[in-house]
Amino acid sequence: MVEEPAVGGVSPVAAPVEAIFREERGRLLAALVRRFGDLDLAEDMASEAIEAALVHWPVDGVPPRPGAWLMTTARRRAVDRLRRDQAYAARLAVLQVEADRAGPAAPVESGSDLPDERLLLFFTCAHPALAADDRGALTLRCLAGLTTPEVARAFLVPPAAMAKRIVRAKKKIREARIPFRVPGVDELPQRLPGVLQVLYSLFTEGYAASSGPDLQRLDLAEEAIRLARILRRLLPAEREVAGLLGLMLLIHARRDARTGPDGAIVLLDDQDRGRWDAASIEEGRGLVLVALTGGPPGPYGVQAAIAALHDEAADLATTDWPQIVALYDVLLALTPSPVVALNRAVAVAMRDGPRAGLALLDELADQPRLRGYHPYLVARADLLCRLGRLPEAAAAYRQALDLAGTEPERAHLRRRLDGLRLS
Amino acid sequence: MKYMLLIHSGAAGDDTSAIESESESFFQDWLNYDKAVKEAGIWVSGHSLADLTTATTVRVGPAGERTVTDGPFAETREVLGGYYVIDVPDLDVALDWAARCPGSRGGGSVVVRPVAEFEV
Numbered sequence: 001m002v003e004e005p006a007v008g009g010v011s012p013v014a015a016p017v018e019a020i021f022r023e024e025r026g027r028l029l030a031a032l033v034r035r036f037g038d039l040d041l042a043e044d045m046a047s048e049a050i051e052a053a054l055v056h057w058p059v060d061g062v063p064p065r066p067g068a069w070l071m072t073t074a075r076r077r078a079v080d081r082l083r084r085d086q087a088y089a090a091r092l093a094v095l096q097v098e099a100d101r102a103g104p105a106a107p108v109e110s111g112s113d114l115p116d117e118r119l120l121l122f123f124t125c126a127h128p129a130l131a132a133d134d135r136g137a138l139t140l141r142c143l144a145g146l147t148t149p150e151v152a153r154a155f156l157v158p159p160a161a162m163a164k165r166i167v168r169a170k171k172k173i174r175e176a177r178i179p180f181r182v183p184g185v186d187e188l189p190q191r192l193p194g195v196l197q198v199l200y201s202l203f204t205e206g207y208a209a210s211s212g213p214d215l216q217r218l219d220l221a222e223e224a225i226r227l228a229r230i231l232r233r234l235l236p237a238e239r240e241v242a243g244l245l246g247l248m249l250l251i252h253a254r255r256d257a258r259t260g261p262d263g264a265i266v267l268l269d270d271q272d273r274g275r276w277d278a279a280s281i282e283e284g285r286g287l288v289l290v291a292l293t294g295g296p297p298g299p300y301g302v303q304a305a306i307a308a309l310h311d312e313a314a315d316l317a318t319t320d321w322p323q324i325v326a327l328y329d330v331l332l333a334l335t336p337s338p339v340v341a342l343n344r345a346v347a348v349a350m351r352d353g354p355r356a357g358l359a360l361l362d363e364l365a366d367q368p369r370l371r372g373y374h375p376y377l378v379a380r381a382d383l384l385c386r387l388g389r390l391p392e393a394a395a396a397y398r399q400a401l402d403l404a405g406t407e408p409e410r411a412h413l414r415r416r417l418d419g420l421r422l423s
Numbered sequence: 424m425k426y427m428l429l430i431h432s433g434a435a436g437d438d439t440s441a442i443e444s445e446s447e448s449f450f451q452d453w454l455n456y457d458k459a460v461k462e463a464g465i466w467v468s469g470h471s472l473a474d475l476t477t478a479t480t481v482r483v484g485p486a487g488e489r490t491v492t493d494g495p496f497a498e499t500r501e502v503l504g505g506y507y508v509i510d511v512p513d514l515d516v517a518l519d520w521a522a523r524c525p526g527s528r529g530g531g532s533v534v535v536r537p538v539a540e541f542e543v
Contacts, residue, residue: 179513
């Protein structure tokens, strides 16, 4: 029997301990931020406490209350640090007074011995005063427990560049004093969409990588789903959180069917629906119900409902296109955007035929956001093809080919072009 | 923590007619805002600036020679028209006061900048 070699010096004993920390790190960090009102100190102390645990736990065993052990260790180290650095301590004392005004501490729930303060971090990391690019990076680092090199890999940027971005974002939080607080009920409608947007961007970035050799980066999509699950537990009454998690699960359910064995793209009509993940679809459908009952629907709930209709259909022909068009009408009213109008036009083409769809697409031709947007050109080319207008279809595919980002997408378009030449 | 609210008006001539027709209520909005800032106990300082055409720029070169020029004139769309310095607990509170400022409406904008604090 051959033993698995320990990778990178990680012993088999340490591996499960590190898995515990991935879950606990965000919680510990949030509790420390809540206590000290300072992200840098909280990060340093969280790391020191986890390092200490990695030394002690494999020898002494995991303590009965691991969260409390980590918190006590972190707090003790923080006291040492502040005793050595009086100026830092004085600054923190001011922050502490203000942290106390942030509202009552979160209750300790079952399953962990640390109160869950992560909602504070979700809102601070997604704060509108931070650069849009930095919000996702910070969320991955603070809440998903990813290291800076891991975050860099997720976004396909060099580690040094990512480190610079995270430092810049943390500096703004510190120096502009972006507070660690959960917005009040009256502010929530304004602030929650920003948090959801961060998670959805992470998911879509993972799902359809905007550049690079791989069409999907599953890790990022799965991180986004994990974070959405946490947020759903923290905000159970917010139906749009349910809608977002449902939407992610319903799209993610098709992941295995979305690429062929060679990494080539497989479109919805050609996907082997038997390979869709039935459990994810089931869970997603339940969340759609939650998202669409008890009040007016939000954009994520409606998009999840559309995804559910696709997932429920046996094939493209029996898909409930009238219902999908109706849902796009609702979505267009909630979030008027040329991209939504594009998707609606494609659904109309499925319901009423390619000519009707093409007429709607041509109405959108002057939209600045769709100029140079390759999915628009591909949709148009597909409909032209179905109408037998092959030279125009070929021209549109060629234009789209110049604009498509990932290699599998380009390969798919080349195959379409070749198909036109043969016919 | 002190924040400066830099109040930029939309470029002159943009929608002057609209401003003129509403000038009465516009002026009243500013009086109300100024009163609210002072009554909240957060006011540190603040001024509204005279028209940009009255501005003069001074530069001093390496040999100490002084250059005085008329202007600057608005090359960018928005012109600094005044400022407040307020003392509030954090950025969220500062952003709320910026959003209440009449200068953030009608094509104008308010830039919120923390005042640097130096340890002495």
